[in-house]
Amino acid sequence: MATxxxxxxxxxxxxxxxxxxxxxPFQLFFTLWASLFFGGLSQTLVPGSxxxxxxxxxxxFFGVAVVACFGKLLNYARTEYRLFRRSARIRSALGFGNVSxxxxxxxxxxxPDEAFDKVKQLVDSCRE
Numbered sequence: 468m469a470t471x472x473x474x475x476x477x478x479x480x481x482x483x484x485x486x487x488x489x490x491x492p493f494q495l496f497f498t499l500w501a502s503l504f505f506g507g508l509s510q511t512l513v514p515g516s517x518x519x520x521x522x523x524x525x526x527x528f529f530g531v532a533v534v535a536c537f538g539k540l541l542n543y544a545r546t547e548y549r550l551f552r553r554s555a556r557i558r559s560a561l562g563f564g565n566v567s568x569x570x571x572x573x574x575x576x577x578x579p580d581e582a583f584d585k586v587k588q589l590v591d592s593c594r595e
Contacts, residue, residue: 473549475587481543483536490535494528501527550586 502524509519 474583476547476549478547479543481540486536486539487532490531494531494535497531498524498528550583 502520505523506520509523510516513519
C-alpha cells in the first residue's frame with residue numbers, strides 16, 4: 468500500500484441560505500447607501516423623480532447577494548482537506564485564487580492515531 472496518497476479527503480458543502488443570511492447586514496447597508504448616493508447624484512439628470520433611488524437600491528440589493536453567493540461558491544468549490552496517515556501531515560488547500568495549501572504536522576498532535584480515527588469517524592457520520 469502506498470503511503471504517499473491521502474487516506475481520504477473532504478470538501479465543504481455550499482449552503483446558499485446561510486450565505487445569504489450572513490451577508491444580509493452588508494446587503495441592507497449597501498442597498499441604502501447606493502440608493503441614497505447614486506440616486507442623489509442622478510437627480511441632476513431626472514429631477515423630482517424617485518426612480519433613480521429605486522433603481523440603484525434594487526441593483527445594490529440583488530448585486531450584493533449575487534456577488535456574495537458566487538464568491539462563496541467559488542471558494543467552496545476549490546477547498547479540500549486531505550488527511551494522510553503515514554506521511555505525518557494533514558493538508559488543506561483553501562479557496563478561490565489560493566495557489567498554496569497549508570498543513571499541520573502530526574508531530575504536534577499528542578496522539579495522531581487517535582486524532583485521525585476521531586476525524587474519520589466524524590466525517591463518516593456526516594456522510595451517512
